[in-house]
Amino acid sequence: MIESIIGEIRANRSFLVTTHESPDGDAVGSSLALAVYLKRLGKDVTIHFNDPVPELYAFLPLADTVVQNLPDRDYDVCFVLDVGEFRRAxxxxxxxxxxxxxxxxxxHLTRDNFGSINYIDPSAAATGVLVYRIIKATGDLIDYEIALPLYTAIITDTGSFRYSNANPEAFAISSELVATGISTWSIAEKLYESQPRQRLELLALALSTLTISERGDFASITVTLDMYRRTGACAELTDGFVNYPRSIRGVEVSVFFREVNAGLFKVGFRSKGTVDVSSLAATFGGGGHHNAAGCTVEGTINDVRQRVFAHLEQAL
Structure with missing residues (x-):
């Protein structure tokens, strides 16, 4: 599979690199690392995201070149990274x-095989790991400029190496990336120690909605459009909110309800391992990983909560 991808890279000139909507650290990091590599080969590269690069990742190379409007032109190859469902591109x-x-x-564990080449490995800690494997297989050098976004992809998707996907390969790759001279503290500071005030104000409102099940085995928080208006925050500042309910002792699954439009909610799930939340999300047309998944559900907040909680009760 990797050799086929390398063959496509060598045989073609123009490349489009894209990822899923509301890009997270892995989506951004893996895309930018691949784009840096392709440009280094002298390829014609366009990086396109459906949504803007979150300010959190603005320090990464080529982040300022990402476009939201797809140019009206032809491309030999389009790399679609970290997209479990093609529609999310x-x-x-x-x-x-x-x-x-x-x-x-x-x-992702749940995915669409939409490509002419589908390089999918659910055992990989991050899509950044797969990009690393591709570049490594070419024999070309992985230097600071490629290592920085790759390390960002891995550290964010493993929850700073706290999640169960932080496997030996993730640590081994990260060790090699750190050896290029990247500063782990500088990256951690940018990712976790430079939060805008609005994020904390929004988090305070979200935590006030904390709901815990009678048995204490699942919990949820909610962010509404009104909360955005009251704090001046935006959706990208909610990254990581879903982890707060999961941190409660006894909670096996946390749920994060985020209002996108009136009557439409993004629902994020996080599991401590007992429940396969990718299956749970799939019942609502979504998907993801065993311990991290999401979907979109229509209805009022009370209706959406009741439906999701009913499925959770069965799963637990």
Missing amino acids: GRQVTECTRVGSFINVDH
Whole structure:
């Protein structure tokens, strides 16, 4: 599979690199690392995200070159990274007819095989790991500029190496990346120690909605459109909110309800391992990993909560 991808890289000139909507650290890091590598080979590269790069990751190389509007031109190959469901790449990409072929690189347990090449490995800690494997297999050097976004991809998707996906490969790769001269403290400071005031104000409102089940085995918090208006915060500042309910002793699954539009909610799930939340999300048309998944549900907040909680009760 990797050799096929390398063959496509060597045989073609123009590349589109994209990822899922509301990009997280792995989506951003793996995309930028691959783009840096392709540009180094002299390739014509466009990086397209359906949504802007979160300010949190603005320090990464090429972050300022990402576009939201897909240029009206042809591409030999489109790399679609970290996208479990093709629709999450956005309509500009899914409906694009000016791409020669799609290469799907992903590590989600639930996924679409939409590419002409589908390099998918759910055992990988992050999509950044798969990008590392591809570049490493070419024999080319992985230097500071590539290592920085790759390390960011791995550290964010493993929860700073706290999650169960922090396997030996993730640590081994990270060790090699750190050896290029990247500063682990500098990255951690940018990711975790430089929060805007609005995020903490929004978190305070979200935590006030904390709901815990009677048995204490699942808990949830909610962010509404009104909370955004009251704090001046935006959706990208909610990254990591879902982990707070999970940190409660006895809670096996946490749920984060985020209002996207009136009557429409993004629902994020996090599990401590007992419950496969990818299956839970799939019942609502979503997907993800065993311990981290999500979906979109229509209805009032009370209706959405009741439906999700009913499925959770059965799962637990």
